[in-house]
Amino acid sequence: MGKKNLVSVTDFSCDEILRIMELAAQFEADPHQQVLAGKVIASLFFEPSTRTRLSFESAINHLGGRVIGFSETANTSVSKGETFHDTIMVISNYCDMIVMRHSIEGAARYASEISKVPVVNAGDGANQHPSQTLLDLYSIKKTQGTLDNIHIVMVGDLKYGRTVHSLLQALSFFNPTFTFVAPDELKMPDEYKLFLDEKGIRYTETRYIEDAIRDADIVYMTRVQRERFSDPMEYERVKNVYVLKNSMLEGTKPNMRILHPLPRVGEIDTDVDSNPKAYYFQQTENGMYTRMAIISYLLGVVK
Amino acid sequence: MAQTEGRLEVRAIENGTVIDHIPASSLFKIIRILGLEQETHCITFGTNLESKRMGTKAIIKINDRFCEQEEINRIAIVAPEASVNIIRNFKVVEKHTVTIPETIQGFVRCANPRCITNHEPVETSFRVIKAGDEIALRCKYCEKITHQEQIEIRK
Numbered sequence: 001m002g003k004k005n006l007v008s009v010t011d012f013s014c015d016e017i018l019r020i021m022e023l024a025a026q027f028e029a030d031p032h033q034q035v036l037a038g039k040v041i042a043s044l045f046f047e048p049s050t051r052t053r054l055s056f057e058s059a060i061n062h063l064g065g066r067v068i069g070f071s072e073t074a075n076t077s078v079s080k081g082e083t084f085h086d087t088i089m090v091i092s093n094y095c096d097m098i099v100m101r102h103s104i105e106g107a108a109r110y111a112s113e114i115s116k117v118p119v120v121n122a123g124d125g126a127n128q129h130p131s132q133t134l135l136d137l138y139s140i141k142k143t144q145g146t147l148d149n150i151h152i153v154m155v156g157d158l159k160y161g162r163t164v165h166s167l168l169q170a171l172s173f174f175n176p177t178f179t180f181v182a183p184d185e186l187k188m189p190d191e192y193k194l195f196l197d198e199k200g201i202r203y204t205e206t207r208y209i210e211d212a213i214r215d216a217d218i219v220y221m222t223r224v225q226r227e228r229f230s231d232p233m234e235y236e237r238v239k240n241v242y243v244l245k246n247s248m249l250e251g252t253k254p255n256m257r258i259l260h261p262l263p264r265v266g267e268i269d270t271d272v273d274s275n276p277k278a279y280y281f282q283q284t285e286n287g288m289y290t291r292m293a294i295i296s297y298l299l300g301v302v303k
Numbered sequence: 304m305a306q307t308e309g310r311l312e313v314r315a316i317e318n319g320t321v322i323d324h325i326p327a328s329s330l331f332k333i334i335r336i337l338g339l340e341q342e343t344h345c346i347t348f349g350t351n352l353e354s355k356r357m358g359t360k361a362i363i364k365i366n367d368r369f370c371e372q373e374e375i376n377r378i379a380i381v382a383p384e385a386s387v388n389i390i391r392n393f394k395v396v397e398k399h400t401v402t403i404p405e406t407i408q409g410f411v412r413c414a415n416p417r418c419i420t421n422h423e424p425v426e427t428s429f430r431v432i433k434a435g436d437e438i439a440l441r442c443k444y445c446e447k448i449t450h451q452e453q454i455e456i457r458k
């Protein structure tokens with residue numbers, strides 16, 4: 001196998017996604033398999049993201065690998081004006097894999113073309129964050145027993161939210177049904193609806209959260225950010241409409257689970273946290289197992 | 304340039320390429336795409352010419368340069384209706400229409416200001432996709448779409 005990268009979730013086939021699910025379950029059952037012993041992995045956070053970085057680094061450490069890198073670019077050659085090209089060129093000589101995050105969109109794809117070793121995209125601006133998508137899928141698989149025929153309700157910022165777009169693309173392999181709940185300013189873009197039309201995947205759009213979640217298997221919440229609104233009055237009007245409260249969960253399906261890529265701001269009331277249907281904290285733990293699976297798979301260290 | 308002379312002027316060059324039916328607004332983009340600023344042969348441009356089919360159009364005649372099909376296809380994204388005639392000894396020896404290619408390499412700018420290609424010296428690369436009646440370009444790097452009216456030619 002040649003060098004395999006994970007820059008966008010569309011880099012993986014359906015079989016590869018299922019393979020990642022299988023491996024994540026194996027690592028969850030035994031998170032101390034030393035499959036990365038002797039491997040050095042560069043963790044390059046050109047843009048800080050403590051949560052994502054720690055999840056990756058913890059995954060690597062659990063499996064016996066070593067981490068080099070930086071968590072921000074102050075005091076690095078980048079701050080001295082070195083080009084991104086040269087930084088990747090040099091560091092790819094020192095390691096077996098690069099995990100990177102950058103605020104510039106397309107940076108990870110470009111790095112994967114320069115680097116001699118596999119590149120894992122840990123977020124490139126508003127573009128892609130494929131390990132988030134795979135951990136979302138793993139959370140769905142774990143809670144529903146399958147990825148097939150899931151009814152998923154996506155709520156909040158469906159226009160700019162990269163996690164919902166990638167999840168939509170990845171789930172398209174598994175005959176899902178979507179319900180999109182968003183204010184008019186943040187509706188699912190046409191290009192994704194066209195994508196679903198082409199694949200014959202069913203979806204409906206609504207502005208009302210309570211009706212939508214009635215027969216949901218998964219409720220995927222996202223942040224509605226003030227910066228997204230051209231009219232601040234509009235933000236004030238809608239911000240409370242897209243808040244999930246414990247009282248709304250009555251009458252929902254017993255298997256229903258609530259996911260959120262976190263951090264949340266106010267879109268899930270804290271009174272939901274103790275409801276067994278709240279799954280967003282377990283979701284972060286699943287992230288570590290999923291990242292173990294991604295790294296091991298790309299390095300070819302697991303059978 | 305006299306507007307009725309379009310056909311006569313095609314014959315007016317002895318050897319070279321005549322590109323006709325260019326939207327007037329795309330003339331300068333095509334000059335960039337074909338690198339005509341660096342051309343040393345004689346070139347004639349006409350623009351805002353009346354056209355029954357297009358309203359106004361532009362025409363380019365390049366002496367002693369014979370454009371290849373691949374080169375011609377590059378102008379498709381800004382002039383999908385262009386016709387290209389190759390002239391030898393005052394005669395049209397080849398007629399080409401443009402074909403929209405599957406990928407576009409290097410000469411179009413990505414419309415996304417946050418794209419790596421606008422921050423580092425990276426050659427741009429796009430897949431050509433259909434967006435309704437128009438064509439649009441999906442960037443290989445940032446994966447964002449550059450619509451036809453946003454197309455700008457890189458220096």
Ligand SMILES: [Zn+2]
Pocket residue numbers: 106413414415418419420442443444445446447
């Ligand atoms: Zn781009």
